[in-house]
Amino acid sequence: MKLLVTGANGQVGWELARSLMPLGDVIALDRSRCDLSRPETLAGLVAELAPDVIVNAAAYTAVDKAEAEEALATTINGTAAGELARAAKAVGALLIHYSTDYVFDGSKASPYTEDDPVAPINAYGRSKLAGEMAIGASGCDHLILRTTWVFAARGGNFVRTMLRLGAEREQLRVVADQHGAPTWARNIADATAQVIACAQRERQQGGFTSGVFNLASSGHTTWHGFAEAIFDAARARLPAVGLKVARVEPIPAAAYPTPAARPANSRLAQERLRARFGIVMPRWDEALCRCLDELSGR
Ligand SMILES: NC(=O)C1=CN([C@@H]2O[C@H](COP(=O)(O)OP(=O)(O)OC[C@H]3O[C@@H](n4cnc5c(N)ncnc54)[C@H](OP(=O)(O)O)[C@@H]3O)[C@@H](O)[C@H]2O)C=CC1
Numbered sequence: 001m002k003l004l005v006t007g008a009n010g011q012v013g014w015e016l017a018r019s020l021m022p023l024g025d026v027i028a029l030d031r032s033r034c035d036l037s038r039p040e041t042l043a044g045l046v047a048e049l050a051p052d053v054i055v056n057a058a059a060y061t062a063v064d065k066a067e068a069e070e071a072l073a074t075t076i077n078g079t080a081a082g083e084l085a086r087a088a089k090a091v092g093a094l095l096i097h098y099s100t101d102y103v104f105d106g107s108k109a110s111p112y113t114e115d116d117p118v119a120p121i122n123a124y125g126r127s128k129l130a131g132e133m134a135i136g137a138s139g140c141d142h143l144i145l146r147t148t149w150v151f152a153a154r155g156g157n158f159v160r161t162m163l164r165l166g167a168e169r170e171q172l173r174v175v176a177d178q179h180g181a182p183t184w185a186r187n188i189a190d191a192t193a194q195v196i197a198c199a200q201r202e203r204q205q206g207g208f209t210s211g212v213f214n215l216a217s218s219g220h221t222t223w224h225g226f227a228e229a230i231f232d233a234a235r236a237r238l239p240a241v242g243l244k245v246a247r248v249e250p251i252p253a254a255a256y257p258t259p260a261a262r263p264a265n266s267r268l269a270q271e272r273l274r275a276r277f278g279i280v281m282p283r284w285d286e287a288l289c290r291c292l293d294e295l296s297g298r
């Protein structure tokens, strides 16, 4: 099986290169070799490589910056995703694409299912929804995996931001009224490999259907709970970070103004993923400890 991965230097893309290896030949392309801001180049690239599976891990993910760059975010997350989907259809490839909890407005009191109405409240969320819709309209075989609050030992993410700030300051203020499931990029990549193996079997046997699936850690917390867990785990595992932080003050989102609004509820129900692919994701706090172990070189 030939697998094409975009966004090879991202949190998820980086992990995919390893997780997908047992499935076949992985061609992992970074932005310099596959640029989603130039959607018109994608059909030719895909035709030339003729992959069996395309995993699109490239995205514009700068949530606040997207408010001022919505056109660029929409080109990368919307138009280019649609072009990849049309290219996948042309070569008969399966497209795996990642989306986000930020397609929802966060007003629901319980976890979101895949069929709940979407209503993004920021530019990034709108751009990701545009991608979902373009893929759906393409008619290619596809699976859209909606994930949440991604972290990893490398790249830009909340864990690395907290470790940096926690080494600089004695007190931090962190939002305590936004709820979600921090999800380790490695767990996403491993689950993606399972999903692809199962989907390719289904395609060969004629039982495949395209669709949207939630894919996030088990359990949930708030950004404040996540920050406290990061510091607790880091004190035991990463003494070299030299944490100064003594108090993490829980604050409402209204007390932490940002250019982009974030949903209050980012929780995603996992039943559909379990029913179709038999996947139960690890708990977020266990995944955090494993990720920090990796950072510490354990
Ligand atoms: N991060 C998160 O918290 C969440 C992410 N997601 C989704 O999961 C997927 C993977 O995200 P994640 O790995 O966390 O994101 P990252 O921001 O870690 O990685 C995104 C990658 O996309 C690349 N990229 C950006 N612009 C372009 C472009 N024009 N052409 C090609 N590549 C580009 C970046 O390249 P470079 O390294 O050169 O900057 C980067 O390597 C995305 O679809 C994202 O929307 C969903 C929910 C949460």
Ligand SMILES: Cc1cn([C@H]2C[C@H](O)[C@@H](COP(=O)(O)OP(=O)(O)O[C@H]3O[C@@H](C)C(=O)[C@@H](O)[C@H]3O)O2)c(=O)[nH]c1=O
Pocket (backbone or CB within 6 Å): 061, 062, 063, 064, 100, 101, 102, 147, 148, 149, 150, 157, 158, 161, 165, 172, 173, 174, 175, 178, 223, 253, 256, 258, 262
């Ligand atoms: C740095 C910091 C952030 N915060 C808050 C702001 C915000 O509400 C929350 C998280 O902020 P971040 O900017 O790190 O996270 P953000 O970029 O919003 O993360 C999102 O990224 C995109 C790509 C997704 O798809 C989402 O699932 C989600 O992971 O933490 C504090 O309260 N205190 C702080 O010191």
